[in-house]
Amino acid sequence: MRGSIVLAADDPANLARFYGALLNAPPQQGWGATHWRVPWPAGGFLELYAPSRSRPQPRQPGRMALCLQQSVDAGDPAALLQAWIQQATTEGGSLLEPARHEPFGVEAWLQDPEGNRLLLLVQA
Structure with missing residues (x-):
């Protein structure tokens, strides 16, 4: 499977x-x-x-999102996240919310080039 x-x-x-x-x-x-x-x-x-023209898939914000994760053993998780955000925006993504510290790591919400929600997460 x-x-x-x-x-x-x-x-x-x-x-x-x-x-x-x-x-x-x-x-x-x-x-x-x-x-x-x-x-x-x-x-x-x-x-x-690309969905079939006979069965289109409309864009939807929804509650589901992809989450890409990295972990850092040494160094600054916030700096790694900022570099990742920069890469994402250079590639056509856009930042929805600024990076923030959470108990589980540092995260930022973005949109990919087609408007899908994307969470970037760096765990220390």
């Missing part, structure tokens, strides 16, 4: 490049011209596809 995360996208190739850059993993062409895959750190893939 395998698992994956599926994300509908208007531009799957661009969104695959965005997540590939943040995950430091090369995007891969999927099963067709409108399907891309990015290896997911926990196993499986982040599957990005």
